[in-house]
Structure formats: C-alpha cells, structure tokens
Amino acid sequence: MSVVRPYGDTTGDGMAQLSFTLPVPHDKRAEGAALQLAATMGMDPAMLVHARQMGERHTFFVVYGRVTHLVDTAAVRVVERDYPLLGAGAVNAVIKRRLRRKLSVVGACIGTDAHTVGIDAILNVKGVAGEKGLEYYREMAVTNMGAQVSVPDLVETARARRADAVLVSQVVTQRDAHLHNTRAMAAAFREALPAGRRPLLIVGGPRFDELMAAELGVDRIFGRGTTPREVASYLVHALFGDEGER
Structure with a gap:
C-alpha cells in the first residue's frame, strides 16, 4: 500500500496530534483560538488535550483530532544512502x-x-x-x-x-x-x-x-x-x- 493516512486508535482513522504556541495568555479564548487554528488546518473534530502558559503572553497547546489528508509514500522524495557502510x-x-x-x-x-x-x-x-x-x-x-x-x-x-x-x-x-x-x-x-x-x-x-x-x-x-x-x-x-x- 503506497497511500496511507495517520493512525491513532484504528488503522486509517486519520487521528493525529499537533503541538504549537500562540502569542496569547492562557484563557478560554486562547483555547478556542487553538481549536479554530486546528480546524483551519483540516483537523475535524479537534480536541484540546493540553494547554500551558509560557511566560506572560504565550501559551503552548497540544491538540488531537482527525484529518482527511492522504500521503502517497511512492511520491515521497528522499536522499537514499548510495554507498555501503564500512567498518x-x-x-x-x-x-x-x-x-x-x-x-x-x-x-x-x-x-x-x-x-x-x-x-x-x-x-x-x-x-x-x-x-x-x-x-x-x-x-x-x-x-x-x-x-x-x-x-x-x-x-x-x-x-x-x-x-x-x-x-x-x-x-x-x-x-x-x-x-x-x-x-x-x-x-x-x-x-x-x-x-x-x-x-x-x-x-x-x-x-x-x-x-x-x-x-x-x-x-x-x-x-x-x-x-x-x-x-x-x-x-x-x-x-x-x-x-x-x-
């Protein structure tokens, strides 16, 4: 299989975890902003699983939810090792x-x-x-x-x-x-x-x-x-x- 989707609870359920920081103090509005950002990025439904204020004006978030995006592993470009490993x-x-x-x-x-x-x-x-x-x-x-x-x-x-x-x-x-x-x-x-x-x-x-x-x-x-x-x-x-x- 070359086309895959993230795995969370069951194969192909599309569940993914995302972390980021927003330049806002931690409150209910900040949590709502984090969920809105996750939804804009294609996470639906998005659940807030962690929020912690960092300093006076920043909050770190972790959100978890389902995405519909697919990845074609056959189209992924990487640099393969083109030489043997020597002792x-x-x-x-x-x-x-x-x-x-x-x-x-x-x-x-x-x-x-x-x-x-x-x-x-x-x-x-x-x-x-x-x-x-x-x-x-x-x-x-x-x-x-x-x-x-x-x-x-x-x-x-x-x-x-x-x-x-x-x-x-x-x-x-x-x-x-x-x-x-x-x-x-x-x-x-x-x-x-x-x-x-x-x-x-x-x-x-x-x-x-x-x-x-x-x-x-x-x-x-x-x-x-x-x-x-x-x-x-x-x-x-x-x-x-x-x-x-x-």
Missing part, C-alpha cells in the same frame, strides 16, 4: 592505500551556533550510538574547531590543515540561520580555493532538508540520527569512488 578497518585501509597520508577533516559549528553536541558526536573518540567518532580512525587527522567559528576562520584553518573534508553542524535555525550560514560558507570556499583544491563540504543538523545540498552549495547534507560510521563511509566513497566500496 573502521576498511575505511582506514582505503585511505592508506589511496592517499598514503592521513585524511584531513576539519569540523566546526559556524556563526553564532554554540551547540556542539552534533559535531562532537561525529568527531570525538567517544562518538555516539555505540560508534566511535572520526578521531578514532587512525588514518584520519581531525581538527575540531568547536562552536561559534567564523566562516573566514574556518576557511583559513581548512587551508592550513589541507582539509580533504569540512564538516559543519548547524542547530540554530531561527530565521533560517542555518541556511544563510551554509550558503555563506560555500561561497567563501568557492572564492578562496579553486575547484580542484576545495574540500568536500558537508553539513548536518536536525532541520536541514537533505535534498537541498546543491541549492546550498555543499556536497552532502546529513540529518538527525547520523552516525560517525555513515560519515566516514561517505568520505571514502566521495573521495575515492568505487574503490571506497571494496
């Missing part, structure tokens, strides 16, 4: 055979973003989800610049380290800051380095659309749940092609 030993072997030096990786959170959990999970030895980070790979030289790194500093460090790949994490997304920062970074690397000397540009974060890589000027976007092994496997695939898959 650390295989990744190290490919790098050693092809480069005869360590693969240089520079990582950072750029702009005002101070959330290093994501970049640390990929780069630090401790890693995430039972996988060790790229610092564990003996054929990689990893430079973790940390948080709130300016784009010029990132470019200069990548040039100094002769980076093969630059990994950037962006968690702050207010006013599309992650998109603006990524475009600025890609433009800076294009201006600073000729095409043959530019490193792979890879960005990651929970709010990125993985289909936007070309639009943002980067080589790859990784979303939430990405592990170090996926990134390491992508690096050897992107840099060495088919040989990175053997």
Whole structure:
C-alpha cells in the first residue's frame, strides 16, 4: 500500500496530534483560538488535550483530532544512502592505500551556533550510538574547531590543515540561520580555493532538508540520527569512488 493516512486508535482513522504556541495568555479564548487554528488546518473534530502558559503572553497547546489528508509514500522524495557502510578497518585501509597520508577533516559549528553536541558526536573518540567518532580512525587527522567559528576562520584553518573534508553542524535555525550560514560558507570556499583544491563540504543538523545540498552549495547534507560510521563511509566513497566500496 503506497497511500496511507495517520493512525491513532484504528488503522486509517486519520487521528493525529499537533503541538504549537500562540502569542496569547492562557484563557478560554486562547483555547478556542487553538481549536479554530486546528480546524483551519483540516483537523475535524479537534480536541484540546493540553494547554500551558509560557511566560506572560504565550501559551503552548497540544491538540488531537482527525484529518482527511492522504500521503502517497511512492511520491515521497528522499536522499537514499548510495554507498555501503564500512567498518573502521576498511575505511582506514582505503585511505592508506589511496592517499598514503592521513585524511584531513576539519569540523566546526559556524556563526553564532554554540551547540556542539552534533559535531562532537561525529568527531570525538567517544562518538555516539555505540560508534566511535572520526578521531578514532587512525588514518584520519581531525581538527575540531568547536562552536561559534567564523566562516573566514574556518576557511583559513581548512587551508592550513589541507582539509580533504569540512564538516559543519548547524542547530540554530531561527530565521533560517542555518541556511544563510551554509550558503555563506560555500561561497567563501568557492572564492578562496579553486575547484580542484576545495574540500568536500558537508553539513548536518536536525532541520536541514537533505535534498537541498546543491541549492546550498555543499556536497552532502546529513540529518538527525547520523552516525560517525555513515560519515566516514561517505568520505571514502566521495573521495575515492568505487574503490571506497571494496
């Protein structure tokens, strides 16, 4: 079945839960406004299951109700992994055979973003989800610049380290800051380095659309749940092609 509807109590009943914040203090009128918004969005009937005032002028709501919308899963566009997952030993072997030096990786959170959990999970030895980070790979030289790194500093460090790949994490997304920062970074690397000397540009974060890589000027976007092994496997695939898959 490629056409589906949300599931709540019984298959295909269309029941869905929605949360949002309105810039109004919590009272009966605010609750009515929340239900009106849910109805306008196609939830009928809509039930208010939670309301809590946040500060003096905002209220957080959770509503639950039936929607009639259908989703055709056959028409969904996603970025599928187009390379095999390799173990650390295989990744190290490919790098050693092809480069005869360590693969240089520079990582950072750029702009005002101070959330290093994501970049640390990929780069630090401790890693995430039972996988060790790229610092564990003996054929990689990893430079973790940390948080709130300016784009010029990132470019200069990548040039100094002769980076093969630059990994950037962006968690702050207010006013599309992650998109603006990524475009600025890609433009800076294009201006600073000729095409043959530019490193792979890879960005990651929970709010990125993985289909936007070309639009943002980067080589790859990784979303939430990405592990170090996926990134390491992508690096050897992107840099060495088919040989990175053997």
